[in-house]
Structures are given as C-alpha cells and as structure tokens.
Amino acid sequence: GQNIDQPTEMTATEGAIVQINCTYQTSGFNGLFWYQQHAGEAPTFLSYNVLDGLEEKGRFSSFLSRSKGYSYLLLKELQMKDSASYLCAVKGGYNKLIFGAGTRLAVHP
C-alpha cells in the first residue's frame, strides 16, 4: 500500500525554528515535495527533493533520506505568516502525486 505520515498539528513561537517530519511508503519514487497551504487557498510549492540530502531555499530547507523513507521540512526565523498547513507529497509510480494529510502549523508571538 501507499502511505504518507506527518504530524497533524504543531505549534511554534515567532522567530524560532520548527521541523516537520514526513515518512512515506510508496510504490515507486520520483521525488518528494513540500507544499504550503493557507486556509481557503490553493497549495503553493515550497521544495522538491529527489536525491538524498538537504535542499535550502531561504528560510526553508528540506531533507530527504530515500533509504529511510523520510523527509523533513525545516522552517527558520518563523513569522506569523508561516501559520499554514504543510503538505508532504510523493511522486510515486506512474508519476502520480500522493499527498499526506498535512501538518497544521500555528505560529504564536
């Protein structure tokens, strides 16, 4: 079967660092994606990993270990506007995107 697990909710303080974990089991692997989704809005692309290691993009970094079926999204210098849902998605067999249930992050002052 195909399964993507991530925590349901997280809270963090403005200015801090938060790490959102994602584990996956899929048939086929063609990349792992992180998306941000504010309430009532469409998901927007944050990052993409296809090889093991860390990809950094400003305040956001994403890590992948294919052997462990594991990824994390690291958000630094948190801002209030980072309060959103963060979706982990894997492109599996037939290049289809499979989404996790999402992690709702609440950033408080």
Added chain:
Amino acid sequence: SAVISQKPSRDICQRGTSLTIQCQVDSQVTMMFWYRQQPGQSLTLIATANQGSEATYESGFVIDKFPISRPNLTFSTLTVSNMSPEDSSIYLCSVEDSPEAFFGQGTRLTVV
C-alpha cells in the same frame, strides 16, 4: 510557472443537480489533474485529463459521477454529477511544470 484560472470559486448546490468546474491554463500542457480536498483533509487525485483521450480515473472515482472534458491543451472541465452532501468539498485542478505542480484556486462546493 503556470497560471491557472478556475471557476467558479464557490457554489452552493441542491442535491441531485450537477456542477461543472472550469480550469483554464495560460500555457499548453499535456496533462491536467483534478483533485478533491474534503474538509480538514489532504488532496486526493480524482483523475488525470489528457487531451484527445479519455480521462484516467483513480480508484473510487468513476466517469459517470465525475465526467471530464479536455477539448484542447489549455482547458479542462470537471462535472460533479447527481450531487449529494457527501460531495461537499474543495475541487482543484492542477498542472505540472516539472517538477512543480501548480494549482488553481479551487472551487468550494457545498451541497444542501
């Protein structure tokens, strides 16, 4: 990056009726994808729409319930047929500009 216009943005419909959602992309794309996002949940792929051929549906979704048109490389429609309250959801279209996927703003459907 692709820009996607999706409409309507929201609608309230009576049970038993049908709603057609339109998705227009600003560039030609081979495949367009339709997703459903039920309240508080993540995105589930309904079907993949290819120009010039029938859409490919995922397990649990059938053409009679969710007919899809793809008349050209920039446009697609999804119809939600014979609606029931269980169809209340957000429906999103998506295209890929490898490796990223871009999404329309979504259609928030409420069936009463």
